[in-house]
Amino acid sequence: MAKSPEEQHPVKAYGWAARDNSGVLSPFKFSRRVTGETDVRFKVLYTGICHSDLHHVKNDWGASKYPMVPGHEIVGEVTEVGCKVTKFKVGDKVGVGCMVGSCRSCADCKEDLEPYCPKKVLTYDFYYPDGTILYGGYSDHMVADEHFVLRWPENLPLAGGAPLLCAGITTYSPLIYYGLNKPGLHLGVVGLGGLGHVGVKLAKAFGAKVTVISTSPSKGQEALERLGADAFLVSRDPNQMQAAMGTLDGILDTVSAVHPILPLLSLLKNHGKLIMLGAPAKPLELPVFPLLMGRKVVAGSNIGGLKETQEMLDFCAKHNVVADVEVIPIDQVNTAMERLEKSDVKYRFVIDVGNTLKAP
Numbered sequence: 001m002a003k004s005p006e007e008q009h010p011v012k013a014y015g016w017a018a019r020d021n022s023g024v025l026s027p028f029k030f031s032r033r034v035t036g037e038t039d040v041r042f043k044v045l046y047t048g049i050c051h052s053d054l055h056h057v058k059n060d061w062g063a064s065k066y067p068m069v070p071g072h073e074i075v076g077e078v079t080e081v082g083c084k085v086t087k088f089k090v091g092d093k094v095g096v097g098c099m100v101g102s103c104r105s106c107a108d109c110k111e112d113l114e115p116y117c118p119k120k121v122l123t124y125d126f127y128y129p130d131g132t133i134l135y136g137g138y139s140d141h142m143v144a145d146e147h148f149v150l151r152w153p154e155n156l157p158l159a160g161g162a163p164l165l166c167a168g169i170t171t172y173s174p175l176i177y178y179g180l181n182k183p184g185l186h187l188g189v190v191g192l193g194g195l196g197h198v199g200v201k202l203a204k205a206f207g208a209k210v211t212v213i214s215t216s217p218s219k220g221q222e223a224l225e226r227l228g229a230d231a232f233l234v235s236r237d238p239n240q241m242q243a244a245m246g247t248l249d250g251i252l253d254t255v256s257a258v259h260p261i262l263p264l265l266s267l268l269k270n271h272g273k274l275i276m277l278g279a280p281a282k283p284l285e286l287p288v289f290p291l292l293m294g295r296k297v298v299a300g301s302n303i304g305g306l307k308e309t310q311e312m313l314d315f316c317a318k319h320n321v322v323a324d325v326e327v328i329p330i331d332q333v334n335t336a337m338e339r340l341e342k343s344d345v346k347y348r349f350v351i352d353v354g355n356t357l358k359a360p
């Protein structure tokens with residue numbers, strides 16, 4: 001008979017897990033591997049709630065594995081290191097994002113582009129090679145190979161910094177790769193949620209003029225006054241959209257649901273780039289003529305490599321970029337998920353795992 005999650009590995013662990021696609025989380029006991037030679041074990045302090053966690057627990061993408069402990073924006077403190085670990089010592093603050101493994105030898109891995117490795121291993125909702133399920137950061141502790149563990153910059157706040165491990169790198173990496181990090185460019189950010197609001201801050205830190213494009217007029221004042229955006233467009237207002245046509249060099253689209261992209265292509269200058277970061281469960285319609293006529297680009301981007309993630313954390317520490325977070329105790333995680341589904345969060349929930357997760 002297959003072993004229970006509590007017996008599969010030698011080290012006891014606990015957290016909160018979804019058991020089915022209702023997505024409802026509840027306390028859960030499981031186990032983790034012993035600390036291998038190149039592994040870092042750490043106590044989890046804070047874990048952000050990404051919209052991808054919601055997609056995963058609800059099985060939006062059709063491949064979820066239960067029981068599922070979500071969480072891939074994880075900050076903690078090292079409790080044990082393997083004998084060959086060189087980067088970390090006990091007591092260090094560290095982070096783990098969306099990935100905990102890759103082949104380390106393919107063309108992409110050699111270029112520090114681990115998210116594009118065909119053998120990448122995600123932090124949770126993923127199988128180990130031995131067939132057991134990997135569990136994420138809504139849990140008491142984590143263990144991961146040091147290559148996939150980030151050094152936490154000294155002055156970077158723990159709770160506000162946690163979302164950078166996914167929302168931060170997911171918006172930072174395309175700004176660099178697609179050449180949208182040059183000062184003076186005019187960039188748009190669509191969807192002012194977890195990714196979007198960090199995208200605004202990063203684009204500003206790179207010296208861009210930033211326009212937020214949102215369906216919710218209520219987010220306007222805050223986008224301008226609190227997040228530092230230069231302009232705000234209500235995407236449902238045809239007059240506003242018409243007036244802004246052909247003004248943007250690039251757009252980060254972070255919308256989590258199906259939405260029309262023609263209005264966004266219209267906002268781009270000729271040769272402008274629309275970068276898709278949101279992961280709606282169903283395909284979007286792609287109108288080709290505006291692409292041809294303006295030689296416009298529609299592209300995508302998946303988180304970022306480990307080297308670049310470290311660079312991003314250091315950049316954020318230097319430029320005081322953190323997420324605006326609502327810190328919650330873990331027993332409010334289900335309410336937080338419901339509110340996230342309704343876009344009722346400014347702008348990222350972060351679970352205070354270290355102080356509120358109790359052993360079941």
Ligand SMILES: NC(=O)c1ccc[n+]([C@@H]2O[C@H](COP(=O)([O-])OP(=O)(O)OC[C@H]3O[C@@H](n4cnc5c(N)ncnc54)[C@H](O)[C@@H]3O)[C@@H](O)[C@H]2O)c1
Nearest residue numbers: 051052191192193194195255256257277278279302303343
């Ligand atoms: N590419 C990647 O590597 C990567 C990494 C992390 C997350 N994601 C995906 O990015 C998306 C956003 O994640 P998040 O954590 O920022 O989510 P979020 O819920 O915090 O933000 C999503 C935003 O989209 C807006 N929105 C939702 N439906 C909309 C619609 N129909 N039209 C216009 N706006 C709408 C919401 O109001 C919200 O502001 C998710 O789909 C997530 O899975 C992708």
Ligand SMILES: [Zn+2]
Nearest residue numbers: 050052166167
């Ligand atoms: Zn994420």
